[in-house]
Amino acid sequence: SQQGEEDPQALSIQEGENATMNCSYKTSINNLQWYRQNSGRGLVHLILIRSNEREKHSGRLRVTLDTSKKSSSLLITASRAADTASYFCATAGAGSYQLTFGKGTKLSVIP
Amino acid sequence: GAVVSQHPSRVICKSGTSVKIECRSLDFQATTMFWYRQFPKKSLMLMATSNEGSKATYEQGVEKDKFLINHASLTLSTLTVTSAHPEDSSFYICSASFQTGYNSPLHFGNGTRLTVT
Numbered sequence: 001s002q003q004g005e006e007d008p009q010a011l012s013i014q015e016g017e018n019a020t021m022n023c024s025y026k027t028s029i030n031n032l033q034w035y036r037q038n039s040g041r042g043l044v045h046l047i048l049i050r051s052n053e054r055e056k057h058s059g060r061l062r063v064t065l066d067t068s069k070k071s072s073s074l075l076i077t078a079s080r081a082a083d084t085a086s087y088f089c090a091t092a093g094a095g096s097y098q099l100t101f102g103k104g105t106k107l108s109v110i111p
Numbered sequence: 112g113a114v115v116s117q118h119p120s121r122v123i124c125k126s127g128t129s130v131k132i133e134c135r136s137l138d139f140q141a142t143t144m145f146w147y148r149q150f151p152k153k154s155l156m157l158m159a160t161s162n163e164g165s166k167a168t169y170e171q172g173v174e175k176d177k178f179l180i181n182h183a184s185l186t187l188s189t190l191t192v193t194s195a196h197p198e199d200s201s202f203y204i205c206s207a208s209f210q211t212g213y214n215s216p217l218h219f220g221n222g223t224r225l226t227v228t
Contacts, residue, residue: 031214042117042204042219043155050214088154097143097208099217101155 005102006089012108019076021105023089024069030094032065034074037086037104046074046087081111114138117205117220124195125228132190132223134205140185141207145217146178149202158203161188195227 007022023032031050035043049056049065049072056063062075076083086106090099114137124130134144142163147155159180160168167180177199179191188207192199202224206217 033216035219040202040222040224042115042221043206043217045216045218048214048216092214097215097217098145098157098160100157101147103154106152 006087006105008105009103010106010108012110013079015079015081015109015111017079019079019083019107019109021074021087021089021107023072023074023102025072025089025091025102026070027091027093029067029091030096031092032063032072033090033092033099034061034063034072035088035090035101037088039085043088076107079107079109081109083107084109115205115207115218115220117223119223120221121224121226123226123228126196127194129191129193130195130225132192132203132205132225134188134190134207134220136186136207136218139207141188142185144182144188144205144207146180146188146190147204147206149204149222151202155204158190163188192225195225197227200225200227 005024033048034046037043047058047063049063060077065072086104088101088104090101116135118133144161146158148158149155157170158173161180161182163182169175182188202222204222206219208215208217
């Protein structure tokens, strides 16, 4: 069953602006991960946040996790045209390597 | 960094033929690999978990006789789409984790675009 649901489905912003994507899930998790996919390519791991963590940073990326609301957000600051891609959240349950992916947010950054 | 290589990147085949897709972990050993299928503008759907030296575990609704998975070594898993039909046309992606422990990211191949005519 589909676990993560990203919101919005599509987002278009100007270069330099911040982009925020949200993800909601339904069951308990061990960790939540964000991935990026350029068109027609595989996925690239961006950041992993464990269930006992609330916020994590990596460069221009900031991820938050609220397990009480079963939601996460990915913030990309000072966006660049090269950030144009689809972004997926994925959840892993306890004791499992398997990831369940959301439907993704397609981000377009306009130069 | 860890690299997963997937081959071929694109394949076109005729209906009724079989196609083999390879997934290799280039600089690490992967006891477990995962095969996903992605429809246009859709999310990734887990098809099966490939376990080295044992049978693959298929997700509900995935035909194991149609999507044959072989994980004969710690660096190679193959997915064979048998008797392919146009509805099998899709983007297939493999992944593996080189770290131990469940809090480990997956590394993905670049995917294979299968078109069945």
